[in-house]
Amino acid sequence: MSLTPFGAALGGALGACFSNAVVYPLDVAKTRIQATSPASKGKRKDDMTMLSVLQDILKQEGIVGWYSGFAATMLNTFSTQYAYFFFYSFIRTAYTKRLASKLPKGSKPPPLSTVAELALGAIAGALSQIFTIPVSVIATRQQIGRSLRQSSKPYLLVDGEDDSEKKEDEEAQKQRTKVKEDEEENDNSFLTIAHEIIREDGITGLWRGLKPSMVLTVNPAITYGVYERLKSILLLARARAAAGEKMTPWMSFVLGAFSKTLATIVTYPYIMAKVRIQARTSDPDVDAEAADRTNDRTSDAEKLVGGPSVLHPHPRGVRVKQTGALGLLIRVLRTEGIGGCYQGMSAQIIKAVLSQALLFVSKEQFEKWAFVIMILFSKLRSRS
Structure with missing residues (x-):
């Protein structure tokens, strides 16, 4: 057999x-x-x-x-x-x-x-x-x-984001993730x-x-x-x-x-x-490089959209290109x-x-x- x-x-x-x-x-x-x-x-x-x-x-x-x-x-x-x-x-x-x-x-x-x-x-x-x-x-x-993952959180580049919408999104995101982040901080x-x-x-x-x-x-x-x-x-x-x-x-x-x-x-x-x-x-290295290149190119565009491009930490729920x-x-x-x-x-x-x-x-x-x-x-x- x-x-x-x-x-x-x-x-x-x-x-x-x-x-x-x-x-x-x-x-x-x-x-x-x-x-x-x-x-x-x-x-x-x-x-x-x-x-x-x-x-x-x-x-x-x-x-x-x-x-x-x-x-x-x-x-x-x-x-x-x-x-x-x-x-x-x-x-x-x-x-x-x-x-x-x-x-x-x-x-x-x-x-x-x-x-x-x-x-x-x-x-x-x-x-x-x-x-x-x-x-x-x-x-x-x-x-x-978790320590290495937290130090390598990717970044997201947002061009000409509306201030009011941005604030609402940020506040809502903070409320949604605060409790979960506290619970998951040491959870692996x-x-x-x-x-x-x-x-x-x-x-x-x-x-x-x-x-x-x-x-x-x-x-x-x-x-x-x-x-x-x-x-x-x-x-x-x-x-x-x-x-x-x-x-x-x-x-x-x-x-x-x-x-x-x-x-x-x-x-x-x-x-x-x-x-x-x-x-x-x-991801952070890639996005940081992309942010530098984009910020260099958008100095004139900032005046048209009413504000500068914003580089902020990648929030949960927002996807970054792999x-x-x-x-x-x-x-x-x-x-x-x-x-x-x-x-x-x-x-x-x-x-x-x-x-x-x-x-x-x-x-x-x-x-x-x-x-x-x-x-x-x-x-x-x-x-x-």
Whole structure:
């Protein structure tokens, strides 16, 4: 009895949750490093190391800060990995059967090419992201903490706004939000963050960062494509050397670490851009630049509308145009140089490599448990 797509997905998801739970404080630290712009926050690069960020979190928030958004992240990890492994296993099985159907009866289909592995992984990743990204957005907001979110509230540019209407809107807005702001000031819960996102960006805000997420589907595709290719080569070499055909945990760890490092280096700029977009820490810089340019151009127009353009903090319920990943990266490249596009990459690699390597090691164990669960479930169904 072989594992169904359900069993493979369950094993992969449980393994991913285990591996991410082990290194979770590192995940929080790398997210805050990626979401923070040293230039805009007045921080030196020395202050943005994983160790220094972990120490700052411990001093300001205690040990609880190391586990900010833990439940949401585990839910996101389980749902994303389950969806990915399910779609990947389902699509790969269907594709392999289709290849086998074109071959003579009894002949074994050849191993999939690297291009095919990458393509199947990318499709599976794209399908999983569409369904699971809202939880990822909420988890990212929770991880960066309320203090960083408050310091990075976006701004809105309003040209020629009528004074009376502006005052009425401001007063009404103050009345509507005063009570909620007092209640939510220290609330970092899942539902509170979800409501905050919807108020700021509408329901589509829960899919913030979907485009770079789609681009990043090549990350697991590269990871698993490289892993499967190296695994096949290694097993073939061991078989020829009469050393057995099974992968040891240490071999899985090394192959997993190498494949994830390669995938992270290739895709890292978009990883950082996705975090900043979801955390909204890039918006103030964009809007401030837009405000400066607009104010320079509207000195004559101010006389026509009866008042100057107003730059005021972004109120809840008013939507700001989202920053695109490519535009964000161009601005980072212009203001911070090439190093800015790779800010926090070492933290990302440490966390990702440890997590992915643990996943490859534990995934096979969890697949065995999933296999046992499937057998027990099958027996229970036959008895009933």
